[in-house]
Amino acid sequence: MTVVDPPSIATVSVIDAGHADRDVVDALLRGDEQQFRALVGRHHRAMVHVAQRYVPSHAVAEEVAQDAWVAVVTSLPRFEGRSSLKTWIFTILVNQARSRGVREHRSVPFSSLGDDGPDEAAVSPDRFNGPDHRWAEHWAQPPRRIDDLPEERLDNDQTRRAVEDAIAALPVNQQRVVWLRDVEGWSAEEVCAALELTEANQRVLLHRARAKVRAALEVALEASLG
């Protein structure tokens, strides 16, 4: 069984991505609206997520994302391809979000990570044997195996809904990280840069977020299995 995620495609095909970016930018400079729609579609939601790290509300984050698109469009002739188009767009976004945050008197530092509450266990302690048990701290109520289930029992409307709702219910810092990592498929490095997180912070937020999403998924799996 392969347990480590494969390297992301982004790191494997950096050179191809550079060519693809150039093609996209050239098309945009020619006024290709389909390309522009596609680009906005690809990044807009992630931009709102990232902007919210720096500003006080979703509404302001949405404004910042739209302002960033205006800056992207007007700066496009100066895109040189020294970074990927995505990195370039998100650098513009973060700069705008940060200055907007300052204007809105938001202090951005890591203290905001404290919003996510105290240390939480990935799995409720009562699912493990107590300290007096011969198998202390081993599973008392283990998770169900899933490798014997057909794909349609694993991936269906109920399980997807459970995952979506669990992500929506996460504390904001955890939600942002898991959204960018697992929904958008960003690398840890990209997330740390855009959200100004240390690697350690990013990992803790991701660990807690994924643990909660798994817990919700487990409930949905159990329910569907009866």
Add this chain to the structure above:
Amino acid sequence: MACQEVVELLNDYREDVLDAHRRARLDAHLAECPYCVSYLEQLLLATRLSSRLQVHDVPELVMASLLEVFRAR
């Protein structure tokens, strides 16, 4: 290593940031604990389902105003 500790380390395991010693202990645990393997499989499934949530719909009003900017550039 006990399961309760393992579940707290599995994300670092996936992210490949554990030191060699801990990684080896975790590998050894997983080799003989089907329950923790199931837990890991559920974690991976959660991520797989998350990646399928990706939606590229932007509110039409937002898209319309951005297109105006694009046309006027």
